[in-house]
Amino acid sequence: MIGADDDALLVALIDDRLDAAARRAIEMRLTVEPKLRARYHELAAGGLPFTRAFDAALAEAPVARMQAKLNAVGGGVPRRRPQRRWIGAAAAIALLLAGAAIGRFAPAPFASEDNDDWRAVVASYASLYTPETFAGIDGAPNEAAELAKLSHALGVALTPNAIALPDLTFKWAGMLAYDGAPLGEIA
Amino acid sequence: MASRDEIRAGLSANLxxxxRYGLALSAARDVAEDxxxxxxLRALERAEQFQSGTRIDRWLFAILRSIWLNEIRARRIRQGQGFVDPDQVLFSDGTEIETNIFAGQVLNAVHRLPEAQRETVLLVYVEGLSYAEAAEFLGTPIGTIMSRLAAARSALGRLRAPGMSAQGTINDRR
Incomplete structure (x- = not known):
């Protein structure tokens, strides 16, 4: 029977994190203890190329979208702690707002504890935006491509002409989700 | 005391x-993004709590972990979504990671581990924390870290698909 202490030694040996004395000691035991040796091989077999695999996951991260959201959190983040109700959905919001339209959302109350309506969550999140939120973002170069992605994902025809509103400037469009349901964000 | 600009730069550098850490915890891409x-948002709110000169990545990881444990995971469990379906694959082999089918196999194998083991594997073997650093970060004894790694290795050794080679195996001396 291999105990937890021996497991710890074997893992540290496999990970090459033992000092010289401890390493010599366990290596000596491995030469004379067949069960310990069997366990060593069992644990060593579970050593997969974790770094390589997780680096591939790193490349899958939606960095551009997360950066855009980070950029969108301007100087106006409130000191108030967001309610637990919607913190998980903080990124999963759809909203259509720009320029002066922000003001329409600003007074919206936070979602009540009994209200799961995504619209309330959207309104709550939108209340974090200020006129400065999108001040430094030039959305024009990416407008057609971002809308095309959104159209494809949502099955709704969205083009620059279709969404254009008088006196409002396109800043950003992206794919979000709320409790598993797809949502598009156009700002 | 750190400025919001410093926090923002730290966030940008570590998104x-x-x-990936959120993915390891939640095993769900959308939840990871949330x-x-x-x-x-939380880090920018608490910018004044970060000590300049210390590692901002660890500080941000700790915030993410706290939000996961105290808010999102708790909510998912209440909604009956707290447990990962072992048949659900995190990455579709050969599609979403087109360049590396093998990576998908490894990630899916890790995905099948219990959450605590997944997290420990990521922190120690991918993020490169020492055992002591991982223990401090997770608030557990080092012995717990070691037993999680041993259990993960044991399970992964059994799950390992044909063709996968072991990593971290020093020269077989026997």
């Missing part, structure tokens, strides 16, 4: 790693 956004 992908934060997402976690990163919530972490960003």
């Amino acid at each position: 992908a790693r934060l997402w 976690l990163v956004q919530a972490t960003a």
